[in-house]
Amino acid sequence: MRLKDQNALVTGGSRGIGRAIAQAFAAEGAKVAIIYRGAREAAESLVAEINNEGGKAVALQADVADAASVQACVQRVEQELGPISILVNNAGVIEDDLFVRMKPEAWNKVIQTNLGGVFNFCHAVAFGMMQRRAGRIINISSVSADHVNMGQSNYSASKGAVNSLTRALAMELAKRGVTVNAIAPGFIETDMSAAVRNKAGDKIAKYIPMRRIGKPEDIARVAVFLASADSSYITGQVLKVDGGLTLGAVAE
């Protein structure tokens, strides 16, 4: 039980990578707050699943892009579970379009959720972590911050900014024993990547040196490591977890 006595908050925790992280944290003994925006049923079924297995989880609705909603959410979680010791900023959206055709709404939505959401939650928990001289912040970024795709200027920009924020916040909180790191997943089997996977079929796996698409659990295991005492001397890092996707072209 590597996360015993820890209280974790996972945004976008009802589905995909966030769900796998919430499950893995609970399995390691952490109490988990699952934050969802719209997927209430998925969040509640996950809470039931974790509680049935002897863990402790709660689900709360919040819009990560809304600072007031986030403040209220963090207060309620801390009332129910106690001080948050692990924050996972996982909530994210895509709204792809070619840049010249991209509507400002698509730009704003992606930046406000993927970057603004990280700011809002970090802002709500950082001072408390700093005062307690303990805490783990894990931001879920993407390899597409550096290895860009057509039609994802907003998404890439948001994730690149998350990586910079990860380093800047790590610098400010390091003295107080709070670590801030990011995980940059490659191609992972989630609802978010379903459209691309459906279109490309099994061709995608051929571009990945490990010849398989990642699973949410591949990311969750790394999140457990970054949340645990095993990683206490690591901060400000962006760790790619992509089966080698970004190493270069697979030549065969």
Added chain:
Amino acid sequence: MPTQDEIYSKVSATLVEALNVDEEDIKPTSTLQGDLGAESIDFLDIVFRLEREFGIKIPRGELFPESIFQGDPELVQDGRVTPKGLEELRSKMPFADLTKFEENPEVGNLSNLFTVDLIARYIQGKLENGQN
């Protein structure tokens, strides 16, 4: 109204928590930065804890005035605080004893003003004026 000693011991306890230092390391003349290792983020924490401990409001820049430290050429020149800068310090920090600093007003010596005793005097002034 707490006595001077009561204020000092509460300030001292606050610094133990905010700076993670031992109580015996804290003396009235200890400087926050030089002796007790405080950094910018620690000053935020100190202000927050003092506000809670004494039930007062400490507006930004009141206990730790920032204007003088920003390198305004009228206030600071060639690494030294100008006469106008000293005047500014006196008006912004009536709770500080500037006698020693005025002998050698190098910017680098400013941090020596921020002692445990200075904070206690600041708090005392604040409580006397009933600004809580």
